[in-house]
Amino acid sequence: MKPDVRPPRFARWLLTHLHPDDTLEEVEGDLDELYEHDYTRVGKTRATMRYLLNVVSVLPPFVRRRKCKQEYYQSPSILHPDMLRNYFKIAWRNLVRSKTFTTINVLGLAVGLATCLLIVLFVQHELSYDRYHAKADRLYRMTLHAQLGGKELNSAEVSVPTGPTLMQECAGVEAITRLHREGTFIVKRGTETIKEEHVVFADSNVFTVFSIPLLKGNAKTVLTEPKTVVISETIARKYFGEQDPIGQTLTLGTRGLFRVTGVCSDVPSNTHFHYDIFGSIRSVQLRSTWLSSGVLTYVLLRPGYSIDDLTAKMPKLVNKYVGPEMQQLLGISLGEFSRRGDRFGFRFQPVTDIHLHSNLNAEVEPNSDVKYIYIFSAIAVCMLLLACINFMNLSTAGSAARAKEVGMRKVLGSVRQQLIGQFLSESVLLTFMALLVALGIVAVALPSFNQLAGKQFGLSIITSGWMLPGIGLVSLLIGLLAGSYPAFFLSSFKPVSVLKGAIRTGTKSGWLRNTLVTIQFSVSVGMIVGTLVVYQQLHFIQNKKIGFDKDQVLVLHDTYTLGPKANAFKTELIKLARVLNVTSAGYLPAGASNSGADGFTPEGGKQQSVTYRNQTYYIDENYLPTLGIGVAQGRNFSKAFPSDSAAVLINEAAARQFGWKNPIGKRLFAVGNGSQESKRVYTVVGVAKDFHFTSMHQRIDPLVMLYGHDNYQMALRIQTADIPRLLKTVEQRWKAQTNTPFTYSFLNDRFNTMYRSEQRVGQLFGIFAGLTILISCLGLFGLAMFTAQQRTKEIGVRKVLGASVTGIVALLLKDYLKLVLIALVLVSPIAWYTMNQWLQDFAYRIDIDWWVFALAGLLAVGIALLTVSFQSIKAALVNPVKSLRSE
Amino acid sequence: MRRTYLGEFEEVVLLMVAILDGDAYGVTVSQAIEEHTGRVVTFGAVHNTLIRLEEKGFVLSELGGATTERGGRRKRLFRVTALGSRALQEVQQRRQELWQLVPPGTLRLSGL
Numbered sequence: 001m002k003p004d005v006r007p008p009r010f011a012r013w014l015l016t017h018l019h020p021d022d023t024l025e026e027v028e029g030d031l032d033e034l035y036e037h038d039y040t041r042v043g044k045t046r047a048t049m050r051y052l053l054n055v056v057s058v059l060p061p062f063v064r065r066r067k068c069k070q071e072y073y074q075s076p077s078i079l080h081p082d083m084l085r086n087y088f089k090i091a092w093r094n095l096v097r098s099k100t101f102t103t104i105n106v107l108g109l110a111v112g113l114a115t116c117l118l119i120v121l122f123v124q125h126e127l128s129y130d131r132y133h134a135k136a137d138r139l140y141r142m143t144l145h146a147q148l149g150g151k152e153l154n155s156a157e158v159s160v161p162t163g164p165t166l167m168q169e170c171a172g173v174e175a176i177t178r179l180h181r182e183g184t185f186i187v188k189r190g191t192e193t194i195k196e197e198h199v200v201f202a203d204s205n206v207f208t209v210f211s212i213p214l215l216k217g218n219a220k221t222v223l224t225e226p227k228t229v230v231i232s233e234t235i236a237r238k239y240f241g242e243q244d245p246i247g248q249t250l251t252l253g254t255r256g257l258f259r260v261t262g263v264c265s266d267v268p269s270n271t272h273f274h275y276d277i278f279g280s281i282r283s284v285q286l287r288s289t290w291l292s293s294g295v296l297t298y299v300l301l302r303p304g305y306s307i308d309d310l311t312a313k314m315p316k317l318v319n320k321y322v323g324p325e326m327q328q329l330l331g332i333s334l335g336e337f338s339r340r341g342d343r344f345g346f347r348f349q350p351v352t353d354i355h356l357h358s359n360l361n362a363e364v365e366p367n368s369d370v371k372y373i374y375i376f377s378a379i380a381v382c383m384l385l386l387a388c389i390n391f392m393n394l395s396t397a398g399s400a401a402r403a404k405e406v407g408m409r410k411v412l413g414s415v416r417q418q419l420i421g422q423f424l425s426e427s428v429l430l431t432f433m434a435l436l437v438a439l440g441i442v443a444v445a446l447p448s449f450n451q452l453a454g455k456q457f458g459l460s461i462i463t464s465g466w467m468l469p470g471i472g473l474v475s476l477l478i479g480l481l482a483g484s485y486p487a488f489f490l491s492s493f494k495p496v497s498v499l500k501g502a503i504r505t506g507t508k509s510g511w512l513r514n515t516l517v518t519i520q521f522s523v524s525v526g527m528i529v530g531t532l533v534v535y536q537q538l539h540f541i542q543n544k545k546i547g548f549d550k551d552q553v554l555v556l557h558d559t560y561t562l563g564p565k566a567n568a569f570k571t572e573l574i575k576l577a578r579v580l581n582v583t584s585a586g587y588l589p590a591g592a593s594n595s596g597a598d599g600f601t602p603e604g605g606k607q608q609s610v611t612y613r614n615q616t617y618y619i620d621e622n623y624l625p626t627l628g629i630g631v632a633q634g635r636n637f638s639k640a641f642p643s644d645s646a647a648v649l650i651n652e653a654a655a656r657q658f659g660w661k662n663p664i665g666k667r668l669f670a671v672g673n674g675s676q677e678s679k680r681v682y683t684v685v686g687v688a689k690d691f692h693f694t695s696m697h698q699r700i701d702p703l704v705m706l707y708g709h710d711n712y713q714m715a716l717r718i719q720t721a722d723i724p725r726l727l728k729t730v731e732q733r734w735k736a737q738t739n740t741p742f743t744y745s746f747l748n749d750r751f752n753t754m755y756r757s758e759q760r761v762g763q764l765f766g767i768f769a770g771l772t773i774l775i776s777c778l779g780l781f782g783l784a785m786f787t788a789q790q791r792t793k794e795i796g797v798r799k800v801l802g803a804s805v806t807g808i809v810a811l812l813l814k815d816y817l818k819l820v821l822i823a824l825v826l827v828s829p830i831a832w833y834t835m836n837q838w839l840q841d842f843a844y845r846i847d848i849d850w851w852v853f854a855l856a857g858l859l860a861v862g863i864a865l866l867t868v869s870f871q872s873i874k875a876a877l878v879n880p881v882k883s884l885r886s887e
Numbered sequence: 888m889r890r891t892y893l894g895e896f897e898e899v900v901l902l903m904v905a906i907l908d909g910d911a912y913g914v915t916v917s918q919a920i921e922e923h924t925g926r927v928v929t930f931g932a933v934h935n936t937l938i939r940l941e942e943k944g945f946v947l948s949e950l951g952g953a954t955t956e957r958g959g960r961r962k963r964l965f966r967v968t969a970l971g972s973r974a975l976q977e978v979q980q981r982r983q984e985l986w987q988l989v990p991p992g993t994l995r996l997s998g999l
């Protein structure tokens with residue numbers, strides 16, 4: 001080319017910078033040749049013009065790019081069916097080849113998944129409470145929050161007139177409905193008598209306010225008349241079989257004959273009440289005072305009306321209605337009342353919150369606690385996490401074996417995405433194998449789980465609705481999640497270095513594996529600590545001196561049904577050889593009881609005018625000896641003193657509250673319910689030693705015991721080893737008197753059932769702790785196996801150089817021991833804090849000792865050592881000749 | 888096999904590659920087009936078409952040896968593949984068949 005025949009430089013610059021690199025050389029040459037050709041033919045100017053035009057035509061976006069070689073061979077998409085099939089085939093072969101690894105992973109994941117699944121069932125059910133009502137978002141329960149005589153009162157029941165008044169005064173209220181409870185009833189139909197526990201008296205709109213479908217009967221008219229009743233399907237079948245129950249009658253205890261006007265479907269299990277007999281509220285005489293005990297009141301708001309507006313109106317309502325009544329009953333104005341530090345007010349709680357967030361007096365059923373939902377959810381997540389960690393650890397630890405495979409695949413043209421797909425499909429396959437095992441475990445464990453959790457789940461709950469697709473999807477996610485780290489880690493190996501054997505794969509990611517193992521053991525140690533603390537506390541409350549002798553006390557229920565024959569029956573019982581003492585009592589610790597509360601003004605106390613609200617119940621002279629309650633001062637009631645009808649016994653807590661050093665002979669003025677005859681004056685004749693009449697969650701409250709006969713139930717102090725025979729005798733006597741069913745309980749059993757929820761937590765904690773340890777140990781076992789394999793040569797060399805077997809075992813164990821100890825240090829504060837929070841619920845509780853942590857740590861270390869030492873000892877015993885022979 | 892279409896300009900370029908018989912590269916092809924059809928086209932059009940023909944499998948390309956010409960830059964030489972020559976023959980045959988179907992006299996009457 002002649003030096004002056006040169007295309008413009010800036011055009012050339014454009015070309016070299018913007019034209020695709022792979023075709024630059026030939027295009028540049030071609031254009032030069034063309035320019036030269038034009039130059040000689042048509043002159044410089046036109047040649048330059050054409051050159052410029054040509055350059056532009058080969059710049060982006062006009063130029064077409066040459067496809068590179070790889071694009072000519074289109075490798076199939078990583079999601080191509082053939083590829084997927086290949087992934088799973090290879091995955092299956094790999095899983096089958098390394099059976100130990102697969103078993104460990106599948107077992108761990110299956111246990112994790114099964115636990116998770118059960119917990120999900122439980123949590124889902126707990127969260128679904130009362131959400132099915134069509135108007136659940138506008139439905140509230142009214143609650144009473146008061147302080148009377150320095151005593152806090154938070155009750156689910158509000159005064160009887162509150163509901164109707166609210167309906168009258170507040171425009172935003174669409175409806176109110178009330179439930180009035182009277183405990184258990186002996187229901188009679190013809191000659192058949194059955195004891196029914198779930199009886200309630202309700203307003204007629206109860207079925208529309210709560211969405212409980214009425215199967216028979218007119219929703220508008222059922223329960224409007226007195227002496228009518230609506231029964232559930234189950235009850236209808238129980239009493240009437242196939243007959244139509246409408247128009248039939250049932251006798252409800254002492255309330256007389258009730259006509260059935262409707263049948264409703266059974267109240268769903270996720271409701272905060274489970275009544276199956278609804279009597280009309282007009283059948284009972286309700287007290288119309290604001291200051292006496294009340295009824296459950298539910299408020300349905302109009303759409304768009306805020307509950308805060310209603311709450312804001314409450315103080316005014318209290319002023320208007322409660323004020324005058326207080327003046328009349330207590331003789332003080334509301335202002336004076338609040339000046340003394342006392343309160344009286346109403347609040348509202350959403351119905352959907354009752355089951356998990358409400359813990360008031362007079363709850364319908366003992367509610368659950370949202371705390372447990374959190375705890376169990378956390379446990380479920382932890383379990384899954386642990387199982388996933390196992391998978392990750394074992395995959396990366398075993399990477400040495402897979403590294404060569406990865407290298408070879410890459411050399412043969414595998415791209416990284418395909419390798420990732422390969423490893424992910426392996427983990428997904430594994431997860432689904434685990435899922436199958438997990439479903440099996442769930443099917444087997446469901447009955448015992450139901451018993452433990454107090455639920456009635458059938459297998460159908462898993463196969464119904466979104467559950468199965470959901471489980472599948474979650475398993476897929478878990479598979480992808482657990483497989484992601486190994487997949488990216490393994491597929492990143494460089495073929496050259498791997499095939500040359502340059503990097504010792506598997507040691508590189510050591511820190512991560514160590515972290516993961518530490519996490520696993522943190523969780524395990526935490527669970528062990530939790531279990532220990534719960535059981536310690538349980539042991540403490542069940543064995544704490546409760547102030548009376550709860551063993552060998554037989555309680556006969558519903559003795560009030562005997563009516564006037566009760567006394568004769570009692571004397572008959574005392575004559576029995578095995579019965580030491582008998583008392584009729586309204587109140588017995590731990591169970592359904594008749595007790596009341598009354599206001600008392602003590603004489604000569606710290607503050608003359610203070611009224612205390614105290615628990616009261618009626619007892620007879622045999623109560624204290626029967627239960628074995630000691631008398632601290634003064635004497636028990638006695639028939640020998642006719643004046644005892646105006647005498648009271650108090651407990652030591654009450655003496656302290658009244659501020660009496662020497663209570664004997666002091667007088668107590670009862671406030672009563674307003675009527676003249678209820679305002680009485682009592683003389684204290686004795687002080688009973690403090691005894692726990694409620695659970696250990698509460699302090700021993702001040703108590704006033706009045707002398708009188710309350711035939712609600714009977715307690716028998718017995719002394720026999722042959723309890724069945726005694727029961728038979730008592731039952732015979734009972735049957736001779738009445739045809740009411742014979743029901744009984746033992747006081748110590750009742751005490752134990754009081755702590756059922758704590759026992760349940762303890763059991764669950766124990767089981768979960770066991771499972772987490774199992775999963776962690778499975779992982780550790782696998783890890784130890786891999787490490788021992790990897791260090792075979794090292795161990796061989798050490799042995800040749802004179803290391804002892806114990807030395808080598810110690811060397812191998814040391815690593816794991818370190819991890820467990822770190823875990824212990826990390827988790828101890830968290831566990832201490834959490835368990836302390838749990839203990840706050842008890843008025844009487846243990847302190848968490850340091851040895852709990854030591855024991856938990858020791859257990860964890862012991863279990864870890866047991867798991868690891870088998871592999872370690874095996875590795876240490878191998879003859880070095882064998883391990884060093886091949887190279 | 889998926890039927891591959893041959894566009895009008897593609898056909899021209901492919902024919903030029905066939906005509907040049909082993910000496911076809913960007914410059915010669917554009918010059919041949921100008922010479923034989925009188926069409927002046929940009930180099931980019933030829934370049935792109937050659938690439939597309941290669942993707943379709945009608946031509947094969949190869950970088951020629953380095954020479955002292957054009958500053959030592961290599962040429963990319965194209966030749967027609969069997970598939971390409973079959974495509975050309977098919978096009979010609981289809982044309983022929985269609986010509987046979989034109990009734991005699993129609994084209995004369997249309998005023999050409």
